[in-house]
Amino acid sequence: MALLIDDFDSRRLRPNLPAQAERERERFRQAVQHAVNERAEASDGLRMNRHRPLERLVMVEPGDTMIHIAKGHGVTVPEVADVNPQIENIDHIESGEVLFLPAPSPTELARRPDGEAQFIDDLYARGNAIEYADASEIDHQSEIDTLANDVGEFIGALPENTRQKAAQRLFDQDWTDAGPAQMAIEKGAEMQDVELQASSHAGSEVEAQARERVAAALGQTNPLDALTSLDHGFKSASDEVQRAMLRSSDAKAVIQNAADQATSALTEEHKDAFDSQVFKTAEMFRRLDEMSVGLAPKLTSELTKAALPELESEFAESIYSDYGALRTEALGTQYMLQFTGRLDPQADSRSLDRLSAMGFYHMHAFAPYLASGGSLNYPLALVGQFEGDLPTLVTEGGILDGLQQNQHRVGEDIKAYGDHLAELNWLEQNGGSVMTDEQLAGAVDGYIVGNDDWKKTADDLRVQVATDGRELIDNLGVIEARYPELFEGEGDLETRLRSIEGDADRAFARKLIENFDTPESVTAMGIALDSDPELLTDSNSMRLLGQYGKLTERGRKFVEETATQIIRRTVVPELAQLDPSNLKSVEQVKRALDNFSTEATGRLLGISEGDLDKALKVVKDAMPQPGETVAEAQARLQKMDADFEKLTTTRDGVRAFNRDTPTGQALRLLGVLGNTAVMFSSHANYQNDPNLWTGLKVTLDAAGVAQKTTEVLMGAGMIEKGGTLDNLVGGSNRMPVKILGTLTSAFDFYNAKVAADRGDTAGAAIYASTGVGGVMAAVGTGSIWGPVGIGIVLLGTGAQMKYDQVKQANIYQTGTTVEFLTHSGFSEAAAQVLSDQSGQGHSVLPLLERYANSRGLDLNETTDQQRFAAWINDMPTDRLGALRDNLHRSLDEVGNDLEQMPVSSDDDEFFAFNNTDRPHFTYSGYAKPLSMNQLDTVLRILDLETLTS
Numbered sequence: 001m002a003l004l005i006d007d008f009d010s011r012r013l014r015p016n017l018p019a020q021a022e023r024e025r026e027r028f029r030q031a032v033q034h035a036v037n038e039r040a041e042a043s044d045g046l047r048m049n050r051h052r053p054l055e056r057l058v059m060v061e062p063g064d065t066m067i068h069i070a071k072g073h074g075v076t077v078p079e080v081a082d083v084n085p086q087i088e089n090i091d092h093i094e095s096g097e098v099l100f101l102p103a104p105s106p107t108e109l110a111r112r113p114d115g116e117a118q119f120i121d122d123l124y125a126r127g128n129a130i131e132y133a134d135a136s137e138i139d140h141q142s143e144i145d146t147l148a149n150d151v152g153e154f155i156g157a158l159p160e161n162t163r164q165k166a167a168q169r170l171f172d173q174d175w176t177d178a179g180p181a182q183m184a185i186e187k188g189a190e191m192q193d194v195e196l197q198a199s200s201h202a203g204s205e206v207e208a209q210a211r212e213r214v215a216a217a218l219g220q221t222n223p224l225d226a227l228t229s230l231d232h233g234f235k236s237a238s239d240e241v242q243r244a245m246l247r248s249s250d251a252k253a254v255i256q257n258a259a260d261q262a263t264s265a266l267t268e269e270h271k272d273a274f275d276s277q278v279f280k281t282a283e284m285f286r287r288l289d290e291m292s293v294g295l296a297p298k299l300t301s302e303l304t305k306a307a308l309p310e311l312e313s314e315f316a317e318s319i320y321s322d323y324g325a326l327r328t329e330a331l332g333t334q335y336m337l338q339f340t341g342r343l344d345p346q347a348d349s350r351s352l353d354r355l356s357a358m359g360f361y362h363m364h365a366f367a368p369y370l371a372s373g374g375s376l377n378y379p380l381a382l383v384g385q386f387e388g389d390l391p392t393l394v395t396e397g398g399i400l401d402g403l404q405q406n407q408h409r410v411g412e413d414i415k416a417y418g419d420h421l422a423e424l425n426w427l428e429q430n431g432g433s434v435m436t437d438e439q440l441a442g443a444v445d446g447y448i449v450g451n452d453d454w455k456k457t458a459d460d461l462r463v464q465v466a467t468d469g470r471e472l473i474d475n476l477g478v479i480e481a482r483y484p485e486l487f488e489g490e491g492d493l494e495t496r497l498r499s500i501e502g503d504a505d506r507a508f509a510r511k512l513i514e515n516f517d518t519p520e521s522v523t524a525m526g527i528a529l530d531s532d533p534e535l536l537t538d539s540n541s542m543r544l545l546g547q548y549g550k551l552t553e554r555g556r557k558f559v560e561e562t563a564t565q566i567i568r569r570t571v572v573p574e575l576a577q578l579d580p581s582n583l584k585s586v587e588q589v590k591r592a593l594d595n596f597s598t599e600a601t602g603r604l605l606g607i608s609e610g611d612l613d614k615a616l617k618v619v620k621d622a623m624p625q626p627g628e629t630v631a632e633a634q635a636r637l638q639k640m641d642a643d644f645e646k647l648t649t650t651r652d653g654v655r656a657f658n659r660d661t662p663t664g665q666a667l668r669l670l671g672v673l674g675n676t677a678v679m680f681s682s683h684a685n686y687q688n689d690p691n692l693w694t695g696l697k698v699t700l701d702a703a704g705v706a707q708k709t710t711e712v713l714m715g716a717g718m719i720e721k722g723g724t725l726d727n728l729v730g731g732s733n734r735m736p737v738k739i740l741g742t743l744t745s746a747f748d749f750y751n752a753k754v755a756a757d758r759g760d761t762a763g764a765a766i767y768a769s770t771g772v773g774g775v776m777a778a779v780g781t782g783s784i785w786g787p788v789g790i791g792i793v794l795l796g797t798g799a800q801m802k803y804d805q806v807k808q809a810n811i812y813q814t815g816t817t818v819e820f821l822t823h824s825g826f827s828e829a830a831a832q833v834l835s836d837q838s839g840q841g842h843s844v845l846p847l848l849e850r851y852a853n854s855r856g857l858d859l860n861e862t863t864d865q866q867r868f869a870a871w872i873n874d875m876p877t878d879r880l881g882a883l884r885d886n887l888h889r890s891l892d893e894v895g896n897d898l899e900q901m902p903v904s905s906d907d908d909e910f911f912a913f914n915n916t917d918r919p920h921f922t923y924s925g926y927a928k929p930l931s932m933n934q935l936d937t938v939l940r941i942l943d944l945e946t947l948t949s
Contacts, residue, residue, distance in 0.1 A: 032057055035098035038086035055083065056101040060093050069093075073101050106150045110157035116166065119154055120173060123147065127181025144180045144187075151188025167194045169204035176201075200247035202240055210244035213237060214251045227258040227291060227299070234296050246298060252306075255299065259306035262287035266314040266326070277323045281360070282332030284311070289339040300342045304351045315358050326358070333365035341375030345481035349381075356381035363393055370402025371409060373471040376478040383508070384482060390504045403515040410468045411520040417461040420454075426812050427820045430843035434852075435824045436865050443823035447816070462527065469528025472521050473535075477544055479516075483509045487547040496551070513551055522558040529562060536566050536600065543603035550606070563604060570595040580624040580633075590620045618643040813837055821845075825869030833880045834872070838888035842896045847887055848872075854903045854932040856949025871947060879942045885925025886938050893928055905931040912937045 035057070058069060070077045081090040083100045093099065103122055109115035130143045151170070155163050167189045175182035182201070189196050199207050213233030220226035234245055245251050265283035273279035288307060292300045318326045328336060336355075343352060356378060366379055379399050383390060424447055432440040448455055480487040485499040486509060493513060500506045515521075525545075528535065535541050542562075549559025574592040579585040593616045602609040622640035624633055813835050821831035837843055848868075849859055857864040872880070894900040911934045915927050922941040929935045936946045 028059065031059060031096070031098045035086065035100070039084065039100065042086040055103050058099050058101060060095050060097045060099065062095045064093065064095070066090055066093055069099065069101075075102055106154035107157040110154050116169070120170065123151070123170075123181045123184070124173075124175070124178045127175065127178030127184070130180040131178060140180070144184050147181060147184035148187035148191070151184050152191035155188060155192045155194060163192060164194050167192070168196060168199075168207075171196050172199045172201060172204040172207035174201050174203060198249045200244045202244040202247075206238075206240045206244050209237065209241045210248060210251075213241070214245060214248050214254070217254045218250055223254075223257040223261045224291060226254045227295070227303075230254050231295050231299055234299060242298070246302065252302070255302045256306045258291055259303055260310070262291065263307050263310040263314070266311065275323075275329075277318060277321075277326050278329050278332060281326045281328050282335060285328070285332055285335035285339055289335040292339050292342050295342070297342065297344060301344065301348050301351070304340075304343060304348065304355075308351060308354055312354065312358070326360075328360045328362055328365075330362045330364045333360060333362040334369060336360055337365065337369045337374055337378055340378040340381075343377055345377055345380075345478040348377075349481055352377055352381035353384065356385050359385070361394065363397065366394065366398030367402035367405065370399060371405035373406055373409070373468060374402075375471075376475045376482075380478055380482040388502065388504065390508055395508050400511055400515065403512070407515065407518055407520050410465075410472075410524050413461070413465050413468055414520060414523055417458075417465050420458055420461055423812060423816070426843075427817060430845045431817070431821050431824065433846045433849040434859055434865070434868065436860050436862055438862075439823050439825070439865070443820050446823060447820060462531065465524050466528045466531035469524035469526065470532070470535075472516065472525050473528060473541060473545070476516060476548055477540075479509075479512050480544060480547075483512075486513065486551065487544065490550070493551040516548070517552045517554050519554075522554055526558065526561060529565060536562070537598065539600045539603050542600040546604040546606045549604075559604060563601070566601055566604075567596060578624075580628065581626045583626050586623050586625065589623055593620055614647060615644070618647065811837070811841060812843075825866060825873075827873045829877050830872050830875070830880060833877055833884055836881075836884060836888075838892050840892045840896070842888065842891040844884050844887040844891065847891060847898060847901065850898055850901070851932050851935055852947055855947040857947065868947075871945060875944055879944055882923055882925055882942055883938060883944065886922060886927045886929060887935075889926060889928040890930055893930065901930055901932070903932045905934070907931075908933040908937075915941060 056073065058073070060069070066077055066080065070080050077090060079102045080099065081087070083102050084090070087093065087097075087099070104112070104115075104118070106119065109119045112118070126143075126147055130138070130140060130147075133140070133143075155167050158166050167185070170185050171182070171189070175185075186196065197211065200210075201207075202210070214230065216233055217226045217230035220229050230245075230251060234242055237245065262284055265287060266280050268280065268283075270276045270279045270283070284307075288303070292303060295303070315326050318324070340352060340355065345352070359382070361382060370376070370379070376399070379394070382394060383399070424444065427447065428440065428444060431443065435443065483500060483505075486493070486496050489496070493510065497506050497510055500509055545562060546559055549555045571589070571592045574589045578589055597609065597612050597616050599609050602612045605612070618640055621643070622636045624636065628636075817835040818828065818831045821834060822828060824831075826834065834843075834845060852859055852864075852868050857868055859865045859868055875883070890901065908931055911929065911931075915922050915937060919941050921927050922938055927938050927941075929938050939946045
């Protein structure tokens, strides 16, 4: 029997054909191609010039006859001859020759279970051939009529009760590049008296779902109810179904009916209205505002387009009426602003231009609306209607005044959030300094559990700030739509402003950006990104923020922090668990780096995804391998830096990765993080080993982050520093694997210091709080670092570094503080004594932790921490109180700057002589020790045990 060919790439695979060896497949491919070429040469007909999908091919085998082949495949010899004009004598066939067998008839296909799909394939191929055939070669109409007859035959062969749905499925297919097939379906359905519904040709399943959702809306008699139903179906649909719904003429009718109901206010009588032109306009915008609340943005866009023609027509007529043109007062303008604020500034720019061309405006509406976080959509569209000098009543008195008021409101929201978190932040930073991570987790859980009202308030306040931030991001997008020159290309703000024509426009654009270049803005936008991680993967949002970061210094820092957040979410968790001796662990880090390389990240950094892939390959190559020594790890890092230099110095290199850019530093730091694990795993006493110290510093220098070496070393625990990070991380002896996560956070604390030095307290708060988040994400354990986590405990931005600024004594000397401190293992009596604050509001606990560290204790280690707690509990409360009072005076003397209290000082000997000779100063709390050795003296005078390693 002739072999039915599975010719693989030469034709569509048939499910009933057996798999064949590759060598045999290749032989068949060549044989089929030869047969196709021969048939094309032997025939003048279009249908013979190509291989139709449903044609079957057989290869003649020894002993085959044409009669047997035809009978075996359900066709006649003349039918076989008709599709094989290359065979001169159909009664004489040779072994190895390829024959074409005719496609099944439409009637036969109608009876097969998979016949509809096969018929569609054949129909598309024939329609495509007709569409692209030369008109001089074929009769297009005749060919379409032939297709239509086949469609009619196929539909007619189906059971009568299935014909309409089957014909609709055919019609719903995508017939792009096969238009004649679509025309044939319409004609064939008409032959069978089958009525087809309108279709966007997105496929039968998609069209059926879209039609079902639109039908539900059509079933509503009230236009507003119909629109609501359409919106419900639209939001629950896939992107494909949504596109089909938007193309549906019935859906357009639903939207038009709703728009007509709104614009009917313009022609209704309003006899009781004081000013009918004002009232009818306000009523129309009120209806549109009501309709669009919660409406899908794309439906709001369509609703606007549907309403505009009638509004424009009525407005044009009103200009010449006795009552004057349609206009709005404050309330009507407010409705309009709310409605237009739901439009997309880019996609709906034409609609906004058409609406603003009518000039609706009221002097008392813009500022209050924008002060509440409203959209710049319509206000900036209105500005765009003016040429030359801009109306200051609109720009200065309306837009800029409203934006300034909004900044104040956002600041108040941030302050309220920070104030609410202040107590827990203070407890965590002070009480947490003498606890293990597990104890701190339990203490914070104890603070939150059962305190539902507090947690709800914290959540609500955070949501409000995040909402503020999202509104700011959205308005940046509106500014981009109005002034695209500001968000394109390279250069700072002043460079880009020069591309805007007109002095007035340039000045206004500068003031717009300045309103977004504030500590309040970046704080709120940062919390918005932290609250909605999907924003970090949205390419358009990241591109917008990436361009914003090029305009100002604060914007640059914000983009750098946003990139850091992405790194923390995608890479740092794996780095924190990196085991350099485990190949699987190393591979997991490399996969995490792949997750970092996305289109959204590239747009944020202003580089292509391909360039980012190149850079991350350099980082992957720098990751440690099992069994590597410290020297080999350092060599990898040096090679990484050299590879980055190649990226930045070649002719088409990526300048974004050089040592001077945040991106280049961040990527180099990832390599440092991975290889630091190798260094720590050497089990050397890294704090005292000068070789390891020198090795790490050389590595950091090679990585191009020398200007931040001190901060990184501090984060790694290699130097002592009594500042904020040291307090939070808990000293210089943290476990190496936990230190990995703190390295990235060191950069945040560096930025916080720079911002604080400039007097930018809110900017300092951004970096300090996110730095804390990075540290705690790496070292934290327990449920606190889960759902509650950074959002409640660590993001103290609104407090504006309240921990450093508290000047009120005893503000946290409460029972809550006592209960919190008992989680460290302190007795209630000791906790009561240590809850007391100095006159300037400082706690002695971070200083006691520093003292313990100086004596070789690591309070994150359970054994050391238990020894410390027992040491405190063994002190009589009166003498513990005296110790506390002495330390209070020390802290007030140095302004809580623990860096000013070293392990030893030149005054230690005099301090010991002076206070031992006059112990009453120490007993009464006036000794004021300013070094760890002097603290030992105070302990001895009070007859208390000193700590030793």
